[in-house]
Amino acid sequence: MNLTITNGYNDLKSGSHSRLKHPVVGYERKSKSVCESIDNSSMNFNGSFTGKSDTAVKVYKDLGKGFWDKIGRSERFNKILKMFEERSVVSQALVALVVAGILRPITNLAMAGKNDREDSIYAASHAIASAVVGFVVSYIVMAPFDKAFRKLKENPKKYLTSENLAKTLGVPEIGKRKLEKSQAYKNISKMAQMIPDSIVMGIPKAMLTIALIPPVLKYVFGIEKKPKNAVKQDDTQVPKNNLESNNFIEQPKMENFSGGKH
Amino acid sequence: MQVSYSSINNCDYKHYKCRPYPNKGHANSPSYTGKIESQIFKPVQRRYNELTEWIANNYFAKFYQSKFAEKFINKSSNVKNMTTHMAAIGSTLISGMYTIRTLQNDKLDSDRKKTLAINDVLTWGLSTLGAYTIDRKLGKWWGNVTNKYAANYIDKHKGEFLNNPDLQALINKYAEINGIDVKDVNKYILEKYPEAIKTENFDARNINIYMKEYNNFIDSEDFKNYIEKHNKKIDKINEQIKANAKIKGDANPKLISKIIPDKVSDIREFNLDVLKNKNLTTHVDGMGVLKSLFVFGMVYRYIVPVLVMKPANKIGAWYHDKHKKQEVKA
Structure with missing residues (x-):
């Protein structure tokens, strides 16, 4: 594979690159010097590769052959990664959907004893319903925010017009590629992405999720919680029952946990 | 104008264009361009676009350029994984809300309130500590996984x-x-x-x-x-x-x-x-987010509630029973 160098000279000359790179790649040089106007013959660099530390580095001799390689090479996985980066809140709800909607019910049912079998089935259905409702609510609520974020990410110059911002973020100017190099930009972007869900809408969304679970359980799964026994409990029974009812499946807190929120 | 089933079936709905017919006999069949659907959804799409534009201008742009953002950026330049912190903040807020609600619940007696509140706080603390620890421990290994993913991506593209x-x-x-x-x-x-x-x-x-x-x-x-x-x-x-x-x-x-x-x-x-490569940057960032969200999701929603807190609740119930019995005896 030969690389024919046709352009790029102007890119470097214009100063669009702030760093000089070491291309340890194969090539065939066919064009004239990059930065020839700057680097005349007096600029003599004879520094070859002057590596100091030669500790072993991993070479992927079996690249593309393993199971995980095949997953990594799939376009579907690439789309998932893109979603996790650009739609972090929905991705968070997706993880909840898998963990609380699949793994947890399976474990609950597997761990259920003879006495609490019925409760476990209810709890498993509850977990699935809350995970599904949580994901759907997150997806709907966050969709316009995610799209707005992608707009800003693709064209930051249009939206970020403050003169001081570039300085604050430690970049020479506001530009997509320049911002990608800024850790500060990465941090503030993640915060901006997740604030609407985590802080502003987190609690209302959790409440909405909780409110939607009973009808979803009833009409989608056909399951309804049986009324508790009206037997009067003595003092020693009360705290025990309360603690049991505080298990992480039936309490609003964990409904919320499995409903798209931490 | 009559549109046969076969002509519709031969359309690429995704791009609202028809492929050429393999059968020459249908070469002059009407094309199905999907204009009808576009006309219906156009106003909705326009409104949605306006909404996202408004959010980009009035939420994201203002947030990035706010005094708060400036202060935050100045203080967090060394922070590496914001996803984990945001996940933890969200969890803290909601756990805090439930703890306060439990403590303010008039239907519960003070002992029960205390027990439930301690349970809430303990769950949150264990989950947060566990999630941060696992996330940090997996860092180096995940870095290698990411490198191999990137190698695969580069090789394929x-x-x-x-x-x-x-x-x-x-x-x-x-x-x-x-x-x-x-x-x-x-x-x-x-x-x-x-x-x-x-x-x-x-x-x-x-x-x-x-x-x-x-x-x-x-x-x-x-x-x-x-x-x-x-x-x-x-x-x-x-x-x-x-x-x-x-x-x-x-x-x-x-x-x-x-x-x-x-x-x-x-x-x-x-x-x-x-x-x-523009795509690779996004994907590598996505790998980091994937790891953190998966770890936090697993710890908060599975490991702690199912594998840790269930046994812990049983121990708590046993302790509470014992305490009450002692009180009754006294």
Whole structure:
């Protein structure tokens, strides 16, 4: 594979690159010097590769052959990664959907004893319903925010017009590629992405999720919680029952946990 | 106009265009362009677009340019994984809300309130501590997984990298200052790294070697000396540009940036500085988010509630029973 160098000279000359790179790649040089106007013959660099530390580095001799390689090479996985980066809140709800909607019910049912079998089935259905409702609510609520974020990410110059911002973020100017190099930009972007869900809408969304679970359980799964026994409990029974009812499946807190929120 | 089933069936709905008919007998059949659907959804799409534009301008843009963001940026320049912190903040808020609600619940007696509140706090504390610990412990391993993912991506999308004019220009630049032929470069790599894949050209299987060699190059005295001389030349050129701009009355002339070489610490930085592939940056970032969200999701929603707190609740119930019985006896 030969690389024919046709352009790029102007890119470097214009100063669009702030760093000089070491291309340890194969090539065939066919064009004239990059930065020839700057680097005349007096600029003599004879520094070859002057590596100091030669500790072993991993070479992927079996690249593309393993199971995980095949997953990594799939376009579907690439789309998932893109979603996790650009739609972090929905991705968070997706993880909840898998963990609380699949793994947890399976474990609950597997761990259920003879006495609490019925409760476990209810709890498993509850977990699935809350995970599904949580994901759907997150997806709907966050969709316009995610799209707005992608707009800003693709064209930051249009939206970020403050003169001081570039300085604050430690970049020479506001530009997509320049911002990608800024850790500060990465941090503030993640915060901006997740604030609407985590802080502003987190609690209302959790409440909405909780409110939607009973009808979803009833009409989608056909399951309804049986009324508790009206037997009067003595003092020693009360705290025990309360603690049991505080298990992480039936309490609003964990409904919320499995409903798209931490 | 009659549209047969077969003609609709032959359409590419995704792009609202019809493929040419394989059967010549239908060559003049009407095309199905999906205009009807577009007309229906157009106003909805326009409204939605306006909404997202409004959010971009009135939420995101204002947030980035706010005083709070400025203060936050100044204080968090060394923070590396914001996803984990945001997940933890969200969890803290909701756990806090439930704890307060429990404590304010008039239907519960004070003992029960206390027990439930302690349970809430304990769950939150265990989950948060566990999630941070696991996330940190997995960091190095996940870095290797990410590198291999990137190698796979590069290998599969070689064209995207090799046709990059920036990369080609940089290769040319390197050749200019070194006078090293491609054969020498590869020969050198093979001599230095016997385990390297023998290749005439860029090979993703050697990606870790390339990164290491890049850092060695950046770190070399020869290169540093070269950069020093180079930047002095740029200073002179910039002075000339400024002088010319002054004559023309241009207050903000575009100056040439100095070369500021920096070592790379991971595949993301290597991509940003050398490979310059837009998609790979997003995907590598996605790998980091995937790991953190998966760890936090597993710990908060599975490991702690199912595997830790259930037994803990039983212990708590036993302790509470014992305590109550002692009170009754007394």
